[in-house]
Amino acid sequence: MRALCWHGKGDIRCETVPDPGIEDPRDAIIKVSSCAICGSDLHLMDGYIPAMQKGDVLGHEFMGEVVEVGSGNKKLKVGDRVVVPFTICCGECEQCRRGNFSVCERSNRKPELAREAFGYPTAGLFGYSHLTGGYAGGQAEYVRVPFADFAPVKVPSGLSDDQLLFLTDIFPTGWQAAVNCDIQPEDRVAIWGCGPVGQFTIRSALMLGAKQVIAIDTVPERLAMARAGGAETIDFAEGGVIDQLMQKTAGRGPDKCIDAVGMESHATASFDAMLDKAKAAMMLGTDRPHVLREAIMACRPGGIVSIPGVYGGLLDKMPMGAAMQKGLTFRMGQTHVNRYIEDLLHRIEEGQIDPSFVITHRLSLEEGPEAYKTFRDKHDGCIKVVLTP
Ligand code: NAD
Ligand code: ZN
Ligand code: ZN
Numbered sequence: 426m427r428a429l430c431w432h433g434k435g436d437i438r439c440e441t442v443p444d445p446g447i448e449d450p451r452d453a454i455i456k457v458s459s460c461a462i463c464g465s466d467l468h469l470m471d472g473y474i475p476a477m478q479k480g481d482v483l484g485h486e487f488m489g490e491v492v493e494v495g496s497g498n499k500k501l502k503v504g505d506r507v508v509v510p511f512t513i514c515c516g517e518c519e520q521c522r523r524g525n526f527s528v529c530e531r532s533n534r535k536p537e538l539a540r541e542a543f544g545y546p547t548a549g550l551f552g553y554s555h556l557t558g559g560y561a562g563g564q565a566e567y568v569r570v571p572f573a574d575f576a577p578v579k580v581p582s583g584l585s586d587d588q589l590l591f592l593t594d595i596f597p598t599g600w601q602a603a604v605n606c607d608i609q610p611e612d613r614v615a616i617w618g619c620g621p622v623g624q625f626t627i628r629s630a631l632m633l634g635a636k637q638v639i640a641i642d643t644v645p646e647r648l649a650m651a652r653a654g655g656a657e658t659i660d661f662a663e664g665g666v667i668d669q670l671m672q673k674t675a676g677r678g679p680d681k682c683i684d685a686v687g688m689e690s691h692a693t694a695s696f697d698a699m700l701d702k703a704k705a706a707m708m709l710g711t712d713r714p715h716v717l718r719e720a721i722m723a724c725r726p727g728g729i730v731s732i733p734g735v736y737g738g739l740l741d742k743m744p745m746g747a748a749m750q751k752g753l754t755f756r757m758g759q760t761h762v763n764r765y766i767e768d769l770l771h772r773i774e775e776g777q778i779d780p781s782f783v784i785t786h787r788l789s790l791e792e793g794p795e796a797y798k799t800f801r802d803k804h805d806g807c808i809k810v811v812l813t814p
Pocket of ligand 2: 463464465466485486511594595
């Protein structure tokens with residue numbers, strides 16, 4: 426089959442690889458009808474995530490048709506149309522029973538320990554390094570789904586792939602980011618990053634009843650899409666983000682602050698220059714993590730800092746004194762997709778939201794390497810790319 430494979434920093438190739446097969450009775454094989462590129466994939470492209478191996482198949486946002494099921498899988502049958510959460514989880518351990526699906530006990534920072542304790546398969550993420558199970562991803566014609574009798578959700582034929590695909594990740598991720606803010610009717614919410622995750626976070630915060638949403642980015646098309654979704658916007662390249670947030674919140678600061686950026690992706694030289702200008706213009710200096718520091722400094726005392734943006738490894742230079750004095754609460758993590766997916770599917774069916782609004786580019790799987798670059802460089806107004814095998 427054809428698949429997008431990682432070959433090193435900035436080196437993504439469309440290649441022929443062996444077809445996946447059933448390895449465990451609970452498995453299913455999905456024929457991918459649509460898949461997407463996520464901001465998290467850019468961290469792989471940037472070489473920020475360790476334990477990738479040359480030839481690893483990428484992709485964790487995909488949906489399609491069941492073409493084969495393992496002997497122990499009582500939930501799915503051949504021909505079912507499913508969306509597949511990006512988090513692979515068993516559905517039966519203590520964490521899964523608590524709804525903490527992205528920290529399924531069968532996943533562990535050391536997959537070999539999880540394997541020792543629970544056997545194979547382990548939990549983890551699709552297409553996201555050998556730290557998270559080493560599973561082949563779904564930017565491919567076919568994908569093997571472990572524990573497929575738990576996480577995949579059957580979807581109605583009346584809705585298109587474009588409307589359903591983002592249930593796999595970015596819609597639940599934006600939703601969880603907003604849920605983690607315990608939004609109250611008077612809340613003013615600031616959201617850093619108007620990428621695909623930020624876009625869903627904006628709409629989720631408003632659906633959950635926020636009084637005001639202020640979104641921060643610098644890419645004109647992304648700021649325009651944020652405004653179309655009901656947010657006020659700040660262009661960080663103009664500097665003074667914290668001052669502007671104070672002005673827009675009657676001098677108090679946002680009650681809730683959401684970092685939907687994470688590790689800053691290296692894009693074009695012109696983008697990096699813009700970022701440097703913005704960093705130089707702010708009081709916090711140029712240390713990373715830039716966005717998280719800004720969120721902590723801007724947040725109103727007693728507020729919540731919610732972090733869907735992905736970080737890896739060690740981070741330093743955090744203004745913990747300010748966080749302590751302000752009594753801030755931090756919430757973060759990979760999304761517990763299965764906690765929200767049925768509710769969000771229902772909201773799509775009811776017409777409360779049509780997630781396809783975020784799609785700006787449609788390309789073939791073969792054009793994947795180009796698509797990664799277009800998405801990373803934010804060329805041509807690119808916000809979200811859907812690939813069709
Ligand atoms: P993206 O790279 O398309 O979007 C990031 C946006 O942040 C860009 O529009 C960029 O212009 C903007 N940005 C960069 N520096 C900024 C700054 N200083 N201030 C404000 N905005 C700034 O990525 P995405 O797909 O929207 O994903 C966003 C983050 O969410 C990534 O870190 C991704 O890994 C993470 N993510 C997490 C989960 C989860 O389960 N927690 C799931 C999906 C994605
Ligand atoms: Zn993702
Ligand atoms: Zn589990």
